[in-house]
Each structure stands twice: as structure tokens, then as C-alpha cells.
Amino acid sequence: MSRFLSKEYTSLEEYVPGEQPRDRRYIKLNTNESPYPPSPAVLAAVSAEAAEKLCLYSDPESKDLKGAIASLYGVDRTNVFVSNGSDDILNFAFMAFGKKSGVIFPDITYGFYSVFAALHGLDAKVVPLQEDFTVKVEDYLNTGRMVVLANPNAPTGIALPLSEIERVVASNPDQVVLVDEAYVDFGGESALPLTKKYDNLLVVQTFSKSRSMAGARLGYAFASEAIIKDLEKIKFSTNPYNVNRVTQAAGVAALGEQSYYDENCRRIMETRTRTREALVSLGFEVTDSTANFLFARHEGVSGEEIYRRLKEKGVLVRHFNTPRIVDYNRITVGTPEEMDVMLSALREILKGK
Ligand SMILES: *Cc1c(COP(=O)(O)O)cnc(C)c1O
Numbered sequence: 001m002s003r004f005l006s007k008e009y010t011s012l013e014e015y016v017p018g019e020q021p022r023d024r025r026y027i028k029l030n031t032n033e034s035p036y037p038p039s040p041a042v043l044a045a046v047s048a049e050a051a052e053k054l055c056l057y058s059d060p061e062s063k064d065l066k067g068a069i070a071s072l073y074g075v076d077r078t079n080v081f082v083s084n085g086s087d088d089i090l091n092f093a094f095m096a097f098g099k100k101s102g103v104i105f106p107d108i109t110y111g112f113y114s115v116f117a118a119l120h121g122l123d124a125k126v127v128p129l130q131e132d133f134t135v136k137v138e139d140y141l142n143t144g145r146m147v148v149l150a151n152p153n154a155p156t157g158i159a160l161p162l163s164e165i166e167r168v169v170a171s172n173p174d175q176v177v178l179v180d181e182a183y184v185d186f187g188g189e190s191a192l193p194l195t196k197k198y199d200n201l202l203v204v205q206t207f208s209k210s211r212s213m214a215g216a217r218l219g220y221a222f223a224s225e226a227i228i229k230d231l232e233k234i235k236f237s238t239n240p241y242n243v244n245r246v247t248q249a250a251g252v253a254a255l256g257e258q259s260y261y262d263e264n265c266r267r268i269m270e271t272r273t274r275t276r277e278a279l280v281s282l283g284f285e286v287t288d289s290t291a292n293f294l295f296a297r298h299e300g301v302s303g304e305e306i307y308r309r310l311k312e313k314g315v316l317v318r319h320f321n322t323p324r325i326v327d328y329n330r331i332t333v334g335t336p337e338e339m340d341v342m343l344s345a346l347r348e349i350l351k352g353k
Helices: 040-045 048-055 063-073 086-097 112-119 162-171 192-196 225-235 245-255 258-281 303-312 336-350
Strands: 027-029 080-083 103-106 124-127 146-150 177-180 201-206 219-222 284-286 293-298 315-317 328-332
Touching: 027 328, 027 336, 040 245, 048 245, 063 080, 063 245, 080 086, 080 225, 086 112, 086 146, 086 177, 086 201, 086 219, 086 225, 103 112, 112 124, 146 162, 162 177, 162 192, 192 201, 258 284, 258 293, 258 336, 303 315, 303 328, 303 336, 315 328, 315 336
Parallel strands: 027 315, 103 124, 103 146, 146 177, 177 201
Antiparallel strands: 080 219, 201 219, 284 293, 293 328
């Protein structure tokens, strides 16, 4: 740390992304990326020809991209926001809407929420999930705070029904309720239709998981026109070009091939069911996930040992050194072949336990 850093940042604990090791080839099941490549039109959009135009700035209003999102999802372009990954949108939203009266979110959820709260000096109320890792909806009614819920939640994969999300939105009319739907395409129920009824709801999604574009950095959000304008104000006060030219073109191309991504999601859900059953038969306790990952623990072996020994065998999963979930690992659902390698590695690890 230099002596120049502003005092409010000296104790900031930054977000720790999942490992991206380069020492050997791993079966990478630790950051919830898609095991399938982007669709053919995306590969064509990211061409040498597109690269030639990199001498020009990207469209700061992302008109084509917003138009394509609006038409696929049946909303008006004025209800759509896009940014450099959904993390960027979360950051803007915490900054824009959390300062007035603070934020509230669960203890076990996406790790970035507490980082953004600290970054912006927000008063954060952290509410423990119930024993079975479900959200107790009553904790989020009439809170007087900005509410942030991942649905399905991460790293548990457990989803709240839309009716429960609506209770939260309806009971906090003077607060923004942010629903982070990074994993909604793997069997969840989107709150998008509720944005037409409630002007305090902000629904955030991403191209990183279901659309195989984690490396392109593209997130999008739906809300009332007024909320979108607030987010644009923050974006145009930081970096209006934060969605680069190649990513905008790739995003438009991906939206034109939705059936390709629907099929990938279907395959991932099928592999999830099969893998979950295999884990249960190996003695694992597995949460009921509607995301592209499974969250599992075994009575006989610690979460840390499973993580470490899988890594020795070339399989990378995500282990959180956090109270309450230290015995769990989060395992991304990959291809059926990747799951078979992971499962046979687990069988060896469990031998003699
Ligand atoms: C992966 C993830 C994100 C971040 O997605 P990007 O669009 O890649 O920034 C946001 N929220 C949750 C819950 C996630 O798991």
C-alpha cells in the first residue's frame, strides 16, 4: 500500500475471483463459465474485419445492442441498461441507490455485495440465511433499505419463487429492490415481468453464464425508465464507452441465435440432474440448485480436502473459506464428460473413508 491511498480504502477487502491457474490444464469447474463455445454468429462478429474498426470508439448508447435485448425480451429500449459485465451494474446500483438508507442482503450470497457496500461506505445489514440456506422472505419486507437478492442465490443455487420476490418488491416501494439473475436461464423464474408493474425493481442479468461470453464482459438490466436514467447518469460520469465495440457486436449476434443458447441451457440442466443424483449416491448432501452449479458437502471428508485433492487430480472447484459453508464446494456443471472425470476423481478420494 502506498502512502497516497485515501484513508477510506485502506481497509477495503477486495473481491477474490476464482483461480485462473496456468500451471497445468484443469477441468475448470470453479467459476461457473459455460462449457460450450459462443454461437457461430458470435464467432463471426468477433472477426478481423470487426477488429479494423477498433480505431473508432464504441457507441456510448449501445443502441443496436439495447434494441436487440429489448425486442428479445419484449420491453422498451428505455427500460434496458447495458454495462461492462453485471458486476459493473451492481457497482453502479450500490453507488446510486444504497447511500440514502443502506442495503440489506443475506450472509451467504455473492461475495461482491459486501465489497461494493464497503467500497461506497454503505450501511449494510447482513441477514443470515435459514439453516437450510433458504431466504426467509419476512426478513426482507418493509426494510427501509435497498434490497439485494441473487435469485437463484449463489453459491447455494436455491431460488425463491416469483410470488415471494413480488412480496419483497411490493413491501419496499420507496427502496430499490435489485434482483441479480445471473443464473436465471438454468431453470429459474425471472422477475422481468414485474418491472412493468413496480417502478422500484431492478433486474440484472449477464451474458457471462448462459450465453458463453464471460470473457467479453457484458451485463444488462431491466427497470423503470427513471432507474435506467439514474444508472446511465453514473455510467456517463465514469466511462461512457465501457461496453467495447467487439462486445457490442458479439452481444447482438448472440441475441440473434437464442435457440442455440436455450439448447445449451437444456443440456446443462440435464447434466445437472444426472450429476446431482450421482453425488447423492456417493453420500453427498447437495442443495436443490436451479443454477449451472451444484453446492455439495460430504460427511466423511472436509470441504477443503475435497477441493485440494480434486485439484491434485486436475479438477478445479470453488471452495469458500467462510463460516457456515466451509464444508461445501461449489461445482460448475460442465459437459457430461467433464462430470464423469470429476465423479471418478471423487470416488477415488472417498475410497476408504
Ligand atoms: C457471475 C455472477 C455475476 C457477475 O457476472 P459478470 O456479468 O460476469 O460480471 C453477478 N452476480 C452473480 C450472482 C454471479 O454469480
